[in-house]
Amino acid sequence: MDTALAIDATGLCKAYGTTHALAGLDLQVGHGEILGLLGPNGAGKTTTVRVLTTLLRPDHGSARVAGYDVQKDAGHVRRVIGLTGQYAALDECLTGRANLVMVGQLGRLTLRQARQRATELLHQFDLSDAADRGVKTYSGGMRRRLDLAASLVTRPQVLFLDEPSTGLDPRSRLVTWDAVRSLAADGTTVLLTTQHLDEADQLADRIAVVDHGTVIAEGTAAQLKAKIGGERVMLTVAAGSDLSGAVRVMARHADGKPVADASSRVVQVPVSSAARRLPEIVRDLDAAGVLIDDMSIRHPSLDDVFLTLTGHASEAGAHYESEQ
Numbered sequence: 137m138d139t140a141l142a143i144d145a146t147g148l149c150k151a152y153g154t155t156h157a158l159a160g161l162d163l164q165v166g167h168g169e170i171l172g173l174l175g176p177n178g179a180g181k182t183t184t185v186r187v188l189t190t191l192l193r194p195d196h197g198s199a200r201v202a203g204y205d206v207q208k209d210a211g212h213v214r215r216v217i218g219l220t221g222q223y224a225a226l227d228e229c230l231t232g233r234a235n236l237v238m239v240g241q242l243g244r245l246t247l248r249q250a251r252q253r254a255t256e257l258l259h260q261f262d263l264s265d266a267a268d269r270g271v272k273t274y275s276g277g278m279r280r281r282l283d284l285a286a287s288l289v290t291r292p293q294v295l296f297l298d299e300p301s302t303g304l305d306p307r308s309r310l311v312t313w314d315a316v317r318s319l320a321a322d323g324t325t326v327l328l329t330t331q332h333l334d335e336a337d338q339l340a341d342r343i344a345v346v347d348h349g350t351v352i353a354e355g356t357a358a359q360l361k362a363k364i365g366g367e368r369v370m371l372t373v374a375a376g377s378d379l380s381g382a383v384r385v386m387a388r389h390a391d392g393k394p395v396a397d398a399s400s401r402v403v404q405v406p407v408s409s410a411a412r413r414l415p416e417i418v419r420d421l422d423a424a425g426v427l428i429d430d431m432s433i434r435h436p437s438l439d440d441v442f443l444t445l446t447g448h449a450s451e452a453g454a455h456y457e458s459e460q
């Protein structure tokens with residue numbers, strides 16, 4: 137047992153009929169770390185979370201959370217974790233405050249402690265004004281924030297957030313991100329799943345990219361970006377100016393093959409230390425009589441990483457709910 141790790145999963149497998157939701161997934165997360173489990177719809181993220189939170193038994197493999205085995209020691213695991221899922225478990229008939237107080241009392245806080253914790257969390261999640269209204273009057277974003285607050289009432293050591301900002305409006309998203317950051321700063325370990333590459337980039341110390349039930353790449357956002365190569369110079373050649381002339385000039389500065397698109401007149405070239413080499417490139421283009429409408433340096437995004445690693449684009453889309 138490696139208690140240096142907050143989450144340690146080895147060889148997790150889970151099949152639903154012929155669908156291998158998990159196909160030998162390994163995952164290690166250190167104490168206080170924010171790990172982003174990044175993958176498209178159907179990659180196996182929720183199944184991973186369900187196994188690690190003791191809600192689902194794996195067919196093969198084992199996992200420990202905070203040192204406890206998720207199968208043999210499920211009770212201990214449940215006592216030290218928090219879970220926020222895509223489906224909130226809130227009581228519609230109660231106020232936001234009453235929901236949190238109830239969760240606190242179920243989690244063995246005294247009424248006084250539970251009330252105090254509820255007030256703190258309502259403030260942190262920007263719900264103070266709505267605290268004494270019934271949850272049925274809450275917008276989707278407010279419900280999700282309350283759900284996250286509920287998972288924090290008893291101060292879990294390890295927090296699981298399954299797509300915390302899917303369906304959230306931008307404001308709720310930022311409140312959620314701030315909360316995750318401050319939790320991690322206080323030493324809570326966070327595993328968050330996301331289809332949003334920008335979310336993983338913003339929040340996670342380390343990212344594990346999952347596809348078809350296995351981790352296909354791991355590292356910091358910067359390491360993943362580095363994997364797919366460095367920067368590119370993109371230039372738009374002016375109408376009437378010589379596109380192939382531009383390609384010839386750029387080829388001299390390129391670390392790879394320039395790609396030109398005749399209809400948009402955009403030429404893309406992999407160039408290392410692009411900013412430093414830009415003046416020289418501009419001089420050479422000028423000397424060759426090539427006129428440029430636009431020129432920029434493009435840094436690789438996590439979207440590029442995903443496409444490179446999986447051969448298909450991420451299906452992440454921004455589906456915002458408006459807040460009433």
Ligand SMILES: Nc1ncnc2c1ncn2[C@@H]1O[C@H](COP(=O)(O)OP(=O)(O)O)[C@@H](O)[C@H]1O
Binds near residue numbers: 177183
């Ligand atoms: N209860 C279930 N019954 C049958 N298939 C399931 C079930 N849960 C998940 N799956 C399948 O397992 C795969 C992984 O699902 P899931 O872990 O929910 O992925 P993600 O959360 O990354 O979108 C998908 O192909 C999904 O359709």
Ligand SMILES: [Mg+2]
Binds near residue numbers: 181
């Ligand atoms: Mg899911």
